[in-house]
Amino acid sequence: MSAIIEVQSYENSPYEIGKQQWELLDAIANKYSQMDMSKILRNGKFLDPIWEVKGGSNIHTVDFNQLFPDKKQYPLELICRVVCFQLSVFQNLATETNFSRLRSFVRQIVESEHWNNIMCAERNQPFEMFSAIESKAITNITQIRLISNGGISNHAFDFLNKCYHLKDLEDIGVFLLGMGLPWVEQNIGVNEWLEQQREVTGVIKENTFYAPMPFENVANIVQHALPFIENSDEFLNFFTEFQLLLDGFTNPHNAKKSKRVKDLIEQYEELISPMLPIEYEKTKNNNGNFYPVNNKWISNFFNLAKSACIWIILLSSGLRNFDIRNLRIGCCQPSKRYDGIWWLVVDVQKTKNRLVIPVGEPAYIATKLLEVIRFSPEGDYLVSSSKHVASKTSWGRELTEDEIGKIRNGDTLNDILKILPNTYNFSIATIADDDPEATAHCARATLAGYIAQNTNAAILILKRLFGHSNALMPNEYLYRNPLVVKKRNQLQMKLSEDMANDMAHAVTYRQVGGRNGERLLKGAEHVKSEIEKEFQLKNESLTEMELFQTLEERLKNIYLDDIKNGETYSLLTPMAVICNRACNNTSDSPCAAQSNNQKRISSGIKKAITNALSTLPNPSQCVGTSCSDALLGKKWSRKLLEDFDFFHKYRNVAEPSSAIEEDALAFIKMYAEPLKSIYADERKEGYFDVVR
Known part of the structure; x- marks a missing residue:
């Protein structure tokens, strides 16, 4: 059996290409190491691992070892240093903004799986340059991030766009030439292109979740x-x-x-x-x-x-x-x-x-x-x-009245x-x-x-x-305020989705307790058997992991529909349980029974009349597992476990005191079994069997 061996010329060998690339990098490093950095740094030199930003109100330092932890990223790191220097010193762009863009570029693009080690190699090894960046890959990075995260920062793409416009620079141009950017191909701005992608994926920036201020x-x-x-x-x-x-x-x-x-x-x-x-x-x-x-x-x-x-x-x-x-x-x-x-x-x-x-x-x-x-x-x-405003021109162009100031x-x-x-x-x-x-x-x-x-x-x-x-x-x-009302609806929807997710996960993996937890577990068993029947009819098999994933997704949709349609309250109470009371339940809940009775007496309305009307629960007076609607869960009931730990330690190390002994005994009797069903794997055997 014979094989054809192609012999490359010495000049075109990977070794020689890598050697030439690294010689160029060394020349750039030598040149810029002599540059005056006083305009952008408080002190330090170009190749210092940490840049101390001059006049930074928010970004005080840039740690290149943290941004580029792999030694193979040195070529990329060096080019990024030069880009930041050029933008800040010669184009007079805000230094802090340039570094913010660099961070976003690294986090959103370089750390994505599509970057594929561009500008990364061991010393004297050849590496792919920015020309390896493909327009379709950039588009895919953007769309995947929009779909998975619900939003994306423009800063990362601004930095890439700045790199593109430095392609004619004598020092680093050879590394930047030939990159494919989708907004350049379409002859539009980067921000306009990003808005296109938000529309394509059905995501607009507002859909990103922003937490309320404390x-x-x-x-x-x-x-x-x-x-x-x-x-x-x-x-x-x-x-x-x-x-x-x-x-x-x-x-x-x-x-x-x-x-x-x-x-x-x-x-x-x-x-x-x-x-x-x-x-x-x-x-x-x-x-x-x-x-x-x-x-x-x-x-x-x-x-x-x-x-x-x-x-x-x-x-x-x-x-x-x-x-x-x-x-x-x-x-x-x-x-x-x-x-x-x-x-x-x-x-x-x-x-x-x-x-x-x-x-x-x-x-x-x-x-x-x-x-x-x-x-x-x-x-x-x-x-x-x-x-x-000293001038009405910018870059040789007369500003319009709409741009001044x-x-x-x-x-x-x-x-x-x-x-x-x-x-x-x-x-x-x-x-x-x-x-x-x-x-x-x-x-x-x-x-x-x-x-x-x-x-x-x-x-x-x-x-x-x-x-x-x-x-x-x-x-x-x-x-x-239409903006505020819209945002409130978005917050309510997210909270409902989070609640449904937490409940579905807890029920799927049997991490719930209380009488309501027992009912939900029985319901989950029924849903589980229905899923198995569905796949049997399709002649398809399910692994245990696939079964659990399907069950969790099915339960999440059921619970979310109940919450959205107003069938259950699903409120997290101060007693670290979820109130899963049905909204159409007309009887008094244990937490509201006393106050409702007082209102009936003061108003002279008979109970027979109020029994025909739905009454709201009173979460501030939650009675915990004494209520059949209370749902304990591993994620949200940890405060109860902490209280149990306190009473457990008290009853084991302290002399009984009438002031607290009664409370300790009552709490332990009430919560030992439901907490055991959830947290038994986190405590030693027999920990919850302490009632005496």
């Missing part, structure tokens, strides 16, 4: 933002006078250092200093007459006031990041029909529709303040750029939102690095969670936020 976060924001609203008349006068003063100077930077600005700020010192203590320059002016107010302090104070006002609008309306940036001067007007209501008119970019959202007086005042908190009168956007980037608005918590030293974890929309969506989810919520914290915050002394009016705003 009460303490909202309380901190409202507490520190409202002083600007409460003293709005004086602040309106100050910012109006400041703007008029700037208009009298040819150079606004000279104006800020003038004595007139110093005198104006000191005139309002009692108003301003409690918000941000005034700071002065360390040297006197050119004539040596006075110490000017610090230029940076002026910018910081303007941005602080702007941040406070935007937070008030955001928490009152639930608008998207993009839509807040598109608000125009005069967008908020008092209702002609309803006292105490102001209409915020919003042209919503996503739906191309105009929304009219009811807001309270604080939000209205916030819009009036934003109309005068600006360094330049140019443009009619409500939230203006933090810089003076506009904040174009969602990250820029997020940076402004960070100023309030950063100034007063409290944390807002919902301001995401790689998703500019996250904060706005969290605010909307927060408002949605407040609807009909009668906790003291919610009522106090809403009363302050909407400027009303009674607790009823804030709900009127929320129920009339």
Whole structure:
């Protein structure tokens, strides 16, 4: 048997190709290691494993060892370093944004199975370059992530797009040439292409789940933002006078250092200093007459006031990041029909529709303040750029009236939102690095969670936020806000799905207890036998794992239908059990029997009449497993196990005390058996058999 052996020339051998590639990489590394990094780094050199970001408000360091843990990723790491350097130093793009894009690129694209080790190899081994990136692979990565995660960040694709536009760069162009990008092939922008993919997969960005902000976060924001609203008349006068003063100077930077600005700020010192203590320059002016107010302090104070006002609008309306940036001067007007209501008119970019959202007086005042908190009168956007508009051109192109003064980037608005918590030293974890929309969506989810919520914290915050002394009016705003109502429905659906998933998993793997758990297990056995019959009729066999997966999916759909159709309450109670009471049950539940009886006595209504009507359970008075509708589960009843552990230890190490012995014995008798059926594998044998 003979074989044909193809002999390659030395120049085209994989060894020689790899050697040439690594020589190019070494040349790039040597060149950039000599570069001045002071523009983007506090200190350090190009090849340092950790870059300390200069002036970073959110990203302080970039750990390349963490981003690229495999030594074989060195070629990719080096090119990414060069790309970030080029974008920050020579294209003057925001350093922090570039690093945020890099992180998203690594997490969403490089770590996907489709990256297939592009730009990865051992030393002197050949590797595939960016030309190996296929348009179809990028499309597939996007669609799979959209379907599985329900959302995707634009940042990862922005970084890849920036790499594409550096393909003509002398140093790294050879590695970047030839990559296939679907938006380039279609001759459209990367963001437009991503919106196409969301439509194709039936996913829009709003479907991503954003958690509501904690009460303490909202309380901190409202507490520190409202002083600007409460003293709005004086602040309106100050910012109006400041703007008029700037208009009298040819150079606004000279104006800020003038004595007139110093005198104006000191005139309002009692108003301003409690918000941000005034700071002065360390040297006197050119004539040596006075110490000017610090230029940076002026910018910081303007941005602080702007941040406070935007937070008030955001928490009152639930608008998207993009839509807040598109608000125009005069967008908020008092209702002609309803006292105490102001209409915020919003042209919503996503739906191309105009929304009219009811807001309270604080939000209205916030819009009036934003109309005068600006360094330049140019443009009619409500939230203006933090810089003076010195030119009406950009990259040699004349700006349209619709572009002047506009904040174009969602990250820029997020940076402004960070100023309030950063100034007063409290944390807002919902301001995401790689998703500019996250904060706005969290605010909307927060408002949605407040609807009909009668906790003291919610009522106090809403009363302050909407400027009303009674607790009823804030709900009127929320129920009339289509964005908030839609978000509330989405939250309810997700909670229902999570509850159905948890219950189905627990029943499938026999991790439930209580009388309701026993009933559900019997029902699951019936469903299981039906599944087996179905597959027998199809002459198909099922492995044990497939049977359990099918059963869990079937049970989840059954439980979810019951919840959505209002057949069961499915509420998690303070007693760490799920109330699985049927909604059509007209008898008094154990948790509500006493209060219902008192209401009947006080109202004079006979029980025979109320028995014909459904009565709601009272979860706050849950009686645990004494109720036949209580469902214990391994995932949600762990608090009961902790209480059992406490009483178990008490009865084994302490002398019986009449004060607690009775409670301990009663608790153990009630919960020993149901907890044993769920957690027996987590405790030693005989642990739950302690009743004596």
